[in-house]
Amino acid sequence: MACLTVIYIPMKLETLAVHAGYHVDSSTGAIIAPLNLSMTFERAADGSYPGGFLYSRLNNPNREALERCASALEGGAAAAAFASGSAAAMGIFQALSPTDHVIAPKDAFYGTGDVLRDVFARWGLETTFVDMTDPAAVRKAIQPKTKLLWVETPSNPLLKITDIAAVADIAHEAGALCVCDNTWATPVLQSPFQFGADLIVHACAKYLGGHCDAAGGLVIARNQDCFFNKVRKVQTTGGAVAAALDCWLVRRGIRTLPYRMRGHSENAFRIARFLCQHDAVEAVYYPGLPGHPGHKIAARQMSQFGGMVSFQIRGGRERAFEVVSKARVFTRASSLGGTESLIEHRASLESGGTRTPENLIRLSVGLENGEDLVEDLAQALLT
DSSP states (O other): OOOOOOOOOOOOHHHHHHHTTOOOOTTTOOSSOOOOOOSBOOOOTTSOOTTSOOBTTTOOHHHHHHHHHHHHHHTOSEEEEESSHHHHHHHHHHTSOTTOEEEEESSSOHHHHHIIIIIIHHHTOEEEEEOTTOHHHHHHHOOTTEEEEEEESSOTTTOOOOOHHHHHHHHHHTTOEEEEEOTTTHHHHOOGGGGTOSEEEEETTTTTTOSSOOOOEEEEESSOOHHHHHHHHHHHHHOOBOOHHHHHHHHHHHTTHHHHHHHHHHHHHHHHHHHHTOTTEEEEEOTTSTTSTTHHHHHHHOSSOOSEEEEEETTHHHHHHHHHHHOSSSEEOSOOSSSSOEEEESGGGSOTTOOSOTTEEEEEOOSSOHHHHHHHHHHHTOO
16 A cells, blocks of 8 residues: 655745635635634534534634634634634633732833723732833842733834833743734744744734724644643633624734735835935934834844834824815724824824823824825824
């Protein structure tokens, strides 16, 4: 009898983005995975589930495909897909215990800080907010009960750069986990597991989906260990799972992710350089600029610098709103990572107590022609 030899071909990121988690549908031959909206699945006569699916809160073919793809892209062992990026973050915090201690960055997605202060503080989880770009400040914040260090790099909205390896080393010395929100960089530009992170978080509505038409969140684990199993338990028992249609849309979006990220990065770099030379601009935040305080670290741990740019305008809040209102190619909307460019006055979108400067404008740079984007900003900046 002839033996079948299986040859493993290591795949690069572009190939994984197209193929990971996908297979030809055995019943129809379809090369694109069908959308499976069923909430429940038939049992065999002996009570088993031969298809491997029981109930969609526990598992779903589209969610499984997305989780396998995300694990492959980030080089992890397992992933759990949630209904949103915020739900994914909450899944991690819920896997901790009351009286545990978390160290989180001062500059980060405001929703992460809100949930730590307003939800989990009442539950007994303690958080210390620090400048995560300062390893000495991070080390000083360590307590005997510290269980988790949260990294967001580049950060929202000031694009601060954290040395993932340095923070991961501090976390592991303390017996804690290092979690990296990789939403703004994606696995195309940054690989947190290579620098020691234990868990990676994504908001799928952003670059992974890439078209502003699907919600979702992901927690990806370097090792399928006890802590990740707790996250999985929160996912399936709590029920904040990603819907089948959202999973299907995000997985489809990932197929073009490597090429989209290059386009976003090239356009953003061009815009950042233009803004640096404009007299109406007070400060520009983009890690690709040599003058950015985190440029050297970003150049070491990122392949390109992403599609997000923030800048402060001279003239304060009123002038910032004026510039935003005059944009024509950029759309006034709050999100990021889509093919279309978005512009927003960030502080007015955040809750009370925001640390975002009132004259700051955040750009999600899309995939339009770069010259058109620069010209649009130029006319918006005219007094």
